[in-house]
Amino acid sequence: MSFKSIITQKEDQNIFLNRILFSSLLILLLASIIFIRLVFLQIYDSDQYKLRSLNNTIRTQSVPPSRGLIFDRNNNILAENRPVFQLEMIPEQVQHIEKTLDQLAELELINIKKIDALKEKIDSSYQFKAITLNTKLSEKQIAIFANNRNIFKGIDIKTRLTRYYPKGEIFSHALGYVGSISSNDYLRFDSAIYTGKEQIGKTSIERDYETSLHGYPGKEKLLVNVRGRVMDRLDTQPFEPGNNLILTLDTRLQEVAYDAMQGKKGAVVGIDPSNGEILIFISTPSYDPNKISQGMSNSEYAAFQNNKNKPLFNRAIAGQYPPGSTIKPMLALGGLEMGYINPDNFIPCEGHYFLPNYSRPFNDWTTHGSVNTKRAIQASCDVYFYELAVKMGIENMSAFLSNFNLGKKTLIDIGSEKKGIIPNRAWKKNNFKSKQNQSWFKGETVIAGIGQGYMLATPLQLAMATVMIANRGSAFQPHLVRAIENIKTGELQYTPTEEINNLEHIKEEHWDIIHQGMIAVVNERRGTAYGIFQPNVPIAGKTGSSQVFSIDKSSNKEVPEELRDHGLFIGFAPLKTPKIALTVIIENGGGGRLAAAPVAEKIMQAILDSEKKNAL
Amino acid sequence: MPFKKQYDSLSSEDLFRKFHIDLPLLTAFLILFSISLIAIYSASNSDINAVIDQSIRIGISLAAMILIAQMSPLDYERIAPWLYSLCFILLGLVLILGETRNGATRWLNIGISFQPSELMKIGMPLMVARYIARESLPPSNTSIALAVMIVILPTYLIYLEPDLGTSVLVAFSGLIVIFLSGIKKRYLVIAFSLFITSLPLIWPMINEFQRKRVLTFLNPEKDPLGAGYHIIQSKIAIGSGGLFGKGWLNGSQGQLDFLPERTTDFIFSILAEEFGLVGVVIIICIYLFIVGRGILIAINSQDLFSRLIAASISLTFFIYVFVNISMTIGLLPVVGVPLPLISRGGTSMVTLMILLGMLMSVGTHKRLVTK
Numbered sequence: 001m002s003f004k005s006i007i008t009q010k011e012d013q014n015i016f017l018n019r020i021l022f023s024s025l026l027i028l029l030l031a032s033i034i035f036i037r038l039v040f041l042q043i044y045d046s047d048q049y050k051l052r053s054l055n056n057t058i059r060t061q062s063v064p065p066s067r068g069l070i071f072d073r074n075n076n077i078l079a080e081n082r083p084v085f086q087l088e089m090i091p092e093q094v095q096h097i098e099k100t101l102d103q104l105a106e107l108e109l110i111n112i113k114k115i116d117a118l119k120e121k122i123d124s125s126y127q128f129k130a131i132t133l134n135t136k137l138s139e140k141q142i143a144i145f146a147n148n149r150n151i152f153k154g155i156d157i158k159t160r161l162t163r164y165y166p167k168g169e170i171f172s173h174a175l176g177y178v179g180s181i182s183s184n185d186y187l188r189f190d191s192a193i194y195t196g197k198e199q200i201g202k203t204s205i206e207r208d209y210e211t212s213l214h215g216y217p218g219k220e221k222l223l224v225n226v227r228g229r230v231m232d233r234l235d236t237q238p239f240e241p242g243n244n245l246i247l248t249l250d251t252r253l254q255e256v257a258y259d260a261m262q263g264k265k266g267a268v269v270g271i272d273p274s275n276g277e278i279l280i281f282i283s284t285p286s287y288d289p290n291k292i293s294q295g296m297s298n299s300e301y302a303a304f305q306n307n308k309n310k311p312l313f314n315r316a317i318a319g320q321y322p323p324g325s326t327i328k329p330m331l332a333l334g335g336l337e338m339g340y341i342n343p344d345n346f347i348p349c350e351g352h353y354f355l356p357n358y359s360r361p362f363n364d365w366t367t368h369g370s371v372n373t374k375r376a377i378q379a380s381c382d383v384y385f386y387e388l389a390v391k392m393g394i395e396n397m398s399a400f401l402s403n404f405n406l407g408k409k410t411l412i413d414i415g416s417e418k419k420g421i422i423p424n425r426a427w428k429k430n431n432f433k434s435k436q437n438q439s440w441f442k443g444e445t446v447i448a449g450i451g452q453g454y455m456l457a458t459p460l461q462l463a464m465a466t467v468m469i470a471n472r473g474s475a476f477q478p479h480l481v482r483a484i485e486n487i488k489t490g491e492l493q494y495t496p497t498e499e500i501n502n503l504e505h506i507k508e509e510h511w512d513i514i515h516q517g518m519i520a521v522v523n524e525r526r527g528t529a530y531g532i533f534q535p536n537v538p539i540a541g542k543t544g545s546s547q548v549f550s551i552d553k554s555s556n557k558e559v560p561e562e563l564r565d566h567g568l569f570i571g572f573a574p575l576k577t578p579k580i581a582l583t584v585i586i587e588n589g590g591g592g593r594l595a596a597a598p599v600a601e602k603i604m605q606a607i608l609d610s611e612k613k614n615a616l
Numbered sequence: 617m618p619f620k621k622q623y624d625s626l627s628s629e630d631l632f633r634k635f636h637i638d639l640p641l642l643t644a645f646l647i648l649f650s651i652s653l654i655a656i657y658s659a660s661n662s663d664i665n666a667v668i669d670q671s672i673r674i675g676i677s678l679a680a681m682i683l684i685a686q687m688s689p690l691d692y693e694r695i696a697p698w699l700y701s702l703c704f705i706l707l708g709l710v711l712i713l714g715e716t717r718n719g720a721t722r723w724l725n726i727g728i729s730f731q732p733s734e735l736m737k738i739g740m741p742l743m744v745a746r747y748i749a750r751e752s753l754p755p756s757n758t759s760i761a762l763a764v765m766i767v768i769l770p771t772y773l774i775y776l777e778p779d780l781g782t783s784v785l786v787a788f789s790g791l792i793v794i795f796l797s798g799i800k801k802r803y804l805v806i807a808f809s810l811f812i813t814s815l816p817l818i819w820p821m822i823n824e825f826q827r828k829r830v831l832t833f834l835n836p837e838k839d840p841l842g843a844g845y846h847i848i849q850s851k852i853a854i855g856s857g858g859l860f861g862k863g864w865l866n867g868s869q870g871q872l873d874f875l876p877e878r879t880t881d882f883i884f885s886i887l888a889e890e891f892g893l894v895g896v897v898i899i900i901c902i903y904l905f906i907v908g909r910g911i912l913i914a915i916n917s918q919d920l921f922s923r924l925i926a927a928s929i930s931l932t933f934f935i936y937v938f939v940n941i942s943m944t945i946g947l948l949p950v951v952g953v954p955l956p957l958i959s960r961g962g963t964s965m966v967t968l969m970i971l972l973g974m975l976m977s978v979g980t981h982k983r984l985v986t987k
Contacts (some may be wrong), residue, residue, distance in 0.1 A: 012920050015754055015798035016927075020911060023796070023931055030938050031904060035897065037945050041855040042893040049855025056852065057868045225872035 058234065059224045064198035065215030066161060068242030070175060070205065072251045073277070073482060078171050079206070082164040084294065085142055085157050087134040092127035092229075093154030100152060101133075107144050110134050130158070135295055163199055163206075163293045167251065169286040170258045173314045174249060174278075174480055176204030176414075177289035193217060199293060204314070205245065205480060208414045212484050215242035244485040246492070248277035256606045257282045260599040265587040266566075267315040269463040270603065273578045276467070276476025276497045278412070280582070280603065283315040317417040320456040321585055324544030325380045325528075325592065326570045327401070327451035329469060329514040331388060332373050333503075334400035336510040340391040343513045346370040353386040355442060362386050362446050365545075377517025379526045380543065382450050389449025394440060397448060398424035403502035404465040405475070406457050413479045413495065420461050423454035452547060459583045462570055466581035469518070470540075470572035472511045473503035518542050519575065529569070529597040539604050541571025543592030564588040567595030573604045580607055636685040636980040638913070641972070644906050645681075645957060649674045651887070651899060652958040658865050659878040659886045659960075666879065666960065673962050677969035684973030688981045689922040692974060693746050699735075700743035700766075706732035707773040714777070722777045733774045733782045734967045740770065740786050741932070741971075744793040745924035754798035763794050780822070781951035785939070789932040793924050833949035846882070849875050850944045854888040861892030879960040881952055884944045900941070903956070907934045913979035926978040929971045936968070 218239030270280030376384035407422030518540035567589035589595025767790035853869035867889035910930025
């Protein structure tokens with residue numbers, strides 16, 4: 001170390017002090033820069049940063065409303081919301097996800113086949129968001145989980161509301177079902193009032209009254225951390241539950257009808273003639289709406305859709321059948337009104353009808369002998385109506401049948417309704433491509449006389465036509481929802497019913513004649529439904545069999561089921577003040593008398609029995 | 617009562633003086649340590665273990681400081697070349713044998729794992745001060761050239777690890793000594809202009825990661841969820857704190873985890889969010905007090921070596937504070953410098969307290985001036 005003189009030391013110190021002073025000024029300058037910057041951040045721009053800090057931490061979440069309930073006309077519950085127990089996992093709280101899933105599968109809490117799908121789902125979701133591992137835990141599973149809860153951190157049982165239909169299959173085609181929201185659903189409804197978590201109506205009433213049933217979501221202000229996990233609930237605005245629906249359907253009659261339809265394919269529609277309220281609405285085979293609403297796997301749903309009996313197909317409004325002989329009372333009324341037939345004239349029926357220039361005869365199903373209008377209806381004489389049809393001509397027939405709302409939608413309050421076909425020349429021209437097929441043949445007029453050929457009607461249309469027969473002309477728009485109950489005010493908003501009457505000009509005595517014919521169908525010897533019903537019941541009806549395929553009836557060969565005739569029955573009861581106008585259609589049931597009339601008998605009898613009880 | 621007075625002074629000031637402790641500095645340190653514990657409790661989401669860990673580190677650091685303060689500046693001067701050489705060798709070894717974490721090779725494992733670059737923060741100012749102090753001021757051109765070499769070589773080794781932040785700080789602690797020694801202003805101007813003009817040449821040599829940091833700093837909103845996230849969230853925390861803050865444990869940015877690395881690099885943001893402008897200005901004043909006290913010690917010390925190290929330590933200390941705070945308020949890129957005495961962390965705190973122990977030593981050891 002070198003020694004320095006005092007002078008150099010002094011000099012050293014001066015230089016050093018000089019530099020220290022400079023440094024100190026620099027320090028103050030830098031400190032001031034920091035200070036100014038802090039003032040800008042914390043005072044000048046503070047409001048902006050406060051807002052950004054709030055935006056960071058406060059999330060508004062919508063809470064799905066509870067869906068409105070559905071009741072039948074007697075306040076029996078048909079659709080409600082039930083808590084189901086789900087197994088949920090929050091991935092960020094689980095240490096070994098794979099191992100945990102294996103353990104859960106071992107205890108049969110999750111399906112071992114779904115593990116891979118679950119893993120994929122976990123990998124692609126937010127780690128803080130609950131993932132459903134099992135949508136429906138049984139009570140046994142809940143108990144098993146409770147016993148092993150301590151080894152499953154981050155896994156818990158959550159309750160969610162799911163739609164539940166206590167009557168299951170019986171009401172499924174009327175009520176429809178719900179499911180989780182798909183992108184298509186957002187096109188139908190205002191996405192602003194859906195949270196994405198609720199179930200949405202997919203078919204029938206659930207779909208078409210979605211707006212009433214849904215309600216309005218509530219809002220929750222949540223304090224969340226950076227991973228989006230909810231730390232606290234700051235503010236809650238409760239949801240507005242959906243409105244309840246009160247239906248026109250009668251559970252007891254539905255049950256009777258469904259029972260009678262067990263094992264059959266077809267539909268039953270029963271309407272109260274006094275107001276258009278649909279009391280019975282059945283389409284079989286049916287399905288369990290609970291299964292679909294709780295979520296089915298794709299393969300299960302595909303199996304449903306590919307089932308050859310088409311359980312998802314709503315036959316009551318979308319099934320179109322040749323009305324067959326059920327059209328006869330209506331045509332007879334037209335014939336009487338237009339003067340083509342005289343009710344007192346008897347004409348001979350030898351079992352077949354010949355059209356000039358046609359080599360082949362038009363066959364009757366049996367030989368009726370001598371028949372007048374009433375008898376022709378009673379015994380369902382084809383020859384009588386072949387002749388009438390040829391006299392009336394197809395244009396008159398179609399014009400008159402249109403008065404019964406056939407060939408038009410009934411405008412029932414649920415969608416996917418079909419309108420059927422009442423053929424005429426114009427219809428054929430519009431619906432066939434080749435010139436050759438566009439022209440109308442006389443033979444087609446003949447078979448239209450017995451409701452065959454191109455003529456098609458839905459069970460609902462036939463039921464509505466039956467209402468007009470029962471009411472001697474008037475009918476009301478058929479509907480399934482009687483009233484919407486406003487959940488806030490308790491007020492009932494009834495579905496308006498419009499009276500339709502295209503048949504005011506029909507003479508009373510003409511109505512009498514066809515009514516007599518229909519009563520005779522049920523109550524007199526040679527009536528096509530005679531013996532099916534109890535003797536002397538106040539019921540009027542008409543059977544029908546529509547050909548699926550033209551078969552030589554004389555051969556005794558067994559006819560394969562899918563080629564058997566459809567059986568139909570229309571009718572109303574009691575006679576004085578009809579309480580019900582009913583249509584029963586059994587696909588491939590083998591004729592109206594054998595297939596449809598017994599079903600109608602059970603239903604009608606149930607109604608008459610309760611009428612009797614009420615009278616006592 | 618002269619006796620009483622003597623007794624009094626013996627009991628307080630003289631007792632500290634005897635153990636070479638500067639009372640004002642110690643008081644300032646203890647205040648900052650208390651703030652550290654309060655801030656860490658909040659930043660760790662009320663984890664008492666984090667506070668206990670930090671208390672232990674504070675205890676160890678204080679012990680190291682007191683121990684170092686017992687040595688005289690003469691001792692530092694003596695060991696300076698050895699310490700510097702040792703650090704230099706270790707830095708070389710790091711590049712060959714070091715542990716790699718997160719893509720950076722900074723650690724050397726000899727039973728315990730540590731960063732030799734931290735040790736160089738001590739070795740560097742001592743070595744440069746000793747080299748400069750061997751002749752009178754201002755130093756000759758050759759001395760300056762050699763001193764610059766002493767600074768540049770280890771700096772480059774640290775930069776290679778890579779550790780841009782530490783290499784800049786280590787270089788600074790050496791260069792400040794050269795600056796204080798009275799290097800001619802024209803050299804400073806030349807050095808500065810050289811630095812500026814060489815920037816375009818240096819830029820491509822800096823690795824991708826570092827470049828991204830700098831670019832992010834220039835425009836954090838460009839990538840708000842990626843590289844710019846730290847800066848944006850830190851500014852939101854500080855800005856939303858306002859004048860008086862949101863209150864202890866009430867800062868949403870911190871409590872709800874929006875602010876990353878908030879017990880270490882961004883602890884200042886926590887303080888600013890919860891205690892507001894008023895709180896952080898008080899803290900900055902305490903830092904300035906420490907720096908001022910250090911400068912005073914430098915001015916009052918009677919030999920050149922002591923003066924240089926005291927000043928270098930004080931100014932480096934300030935630079936740590938400045939770089940950390942500037943980084944949290946978006947004035948400088950995020951370089952990973954902790955807030956002195958407050959941020960959670962072991963090695964860096966011990967290193968810093970050793971340096972501050974030296975400052976105390978300079979302030980309390982009066983050397984006889986050779987005539």
